Amino acid sequence: MQLTGVLQIRSYEKIKEFLNEEHVGRVSSIDPNGFPQIIPMNFVFLNDAVYMHSHVKGEKLDNISRNNKVGFEADRELEFLPSYFEDPHNASLADTLYISVVIKGMGFFVSDREEKTLALNGLMEKYQPEGQYDPIQSNMRVLDAVSVIKIIPQTIHGKYKIGQHMRPDDRIDLAQKILERNSASAIQTLKIMGFEVTPMGLKMTDEPVW
The missing domain is CATH 2.30.110.10 (Electron Transport, Fmn-binding Protein; Chain A)
Incomplete structure (x- = not known):
């Protein structure tokens, strides 16, 4: 690709x-x-x-x-x-x-x-x-x-x-792995990727297109 x-x-x-x-x-x-x-x-x-x-x-x-x-x-x-x-x-x-x-x-x-x-x-x-x-x-x-x-x-x-080249399911899977790895930049990265961390788990807020 x-x-x-x-x-x-x-x-x-x-x-x-x-x-x-x-x-x-x-x-x-x-x-x-x-x-x-x-x-x-x-x-x-x-x-x-x-x-x-x-x-x-x-x-x-x-x-x-x-x-x-x-x-x-x-x-x-x-x-x-x-x-x-x-x-x-x-x-x-x-x-x-x-x-x-x-x-x-x-x-x-x-x-x-x-x-x-x-x-x-x-x-x-x-x-x-x-x-x-x-x-x-x-x-x-x-x-x-x-x-x-x-x-x-x-x-x-x-x-x-930021994962825009991936299929939606793969992007969600990547976001979950980033969340679990819990680096110092993880939350900000997920926000840029279009995800929000909620008590219920990850929620996609938008589909960033730059």
């Missing part, structure tokens, strides 16, 4: 929702020798672009200055599925439920102070939603002490694997 199409996230709103929830993304730039350099970064997705803040000097900044074609990726492992869910003797059947988004685009350094302020305040709102800070203003000197990298996407591809 070809899963490529089945696993594709078709909803741009779902992609934005995922990026707004994830705290770590990875930006890839090309070094002077043609090798990719991959760095984990905090980020915010605003106005259809990725924004990250950085020191004013560094290898990734040099790379983007020289070649501004970049990659960006964010992912979330929802649940590891041990091989014994299928066959206690066949390790190759181990699998993972996940969500991921991959962007190819162009990287720029934001120089406009209003846009830089928008990005930095967007980062604060994302990572410190409880507030308790003074919003950054465009006339503050702190803007000169940081770089803001903007990635304008050329392509965005999202994938998710």
